[in-house]
Amino acid sequence: xxxxxxxxxxxxxxxxxxQDGPDLCFRRLxxxxxxxxxxxxxxxxxxxxxxxxxxxxxxxxxADQRRRRKPNL
Numbered sequence: 001x002x003x004x005x006x007x008x009x010x011x012x013x014x015x016x017x018x019q020d021g022p023d024l025c026f027r028r029l030x031x032x033x034x035x036x037x038x039x040x041x042x043x044x045x046x047x048x049x050x051x052x053x054x055x056x057x058x059x060x061x062x063a064d065q066r067r068r069r070k071p072n073l
Contacts, residue, residue, distance in 0.1 A: 002029055003044035006052070015052050024055050 004025040010016045016024060028047055033039055 002041045004028055005044050005046045007046070007049075010047075010049075010052050015049075015056065020055070020059070024052070027055065 006016060006021055006024065011018060011021075024047060028045065028051060032045065
């Protein structure tokens with residue numbers, strides 16, 4: 001079993017939303033397995049502040065690119 005750890009302060013400082021945690025961990029695991037397909041579970045992998053910042057930067061969209069939903073009438 002692979003164990004990935006997101007520091008608690010990443011959530012409390014709102015650097016990461018709880019609902020983004022699984023995606024953030026999955027992306028890190030994908031990178032690790034791409035780099036080493038024979039990687040075996042060994043301890044835990046802690047996500048770094050740089051990885052969290054990179055994830056956030058990739059998720060943010062300028063306000064003019066966000067889609068606004070029209071209410072169903």
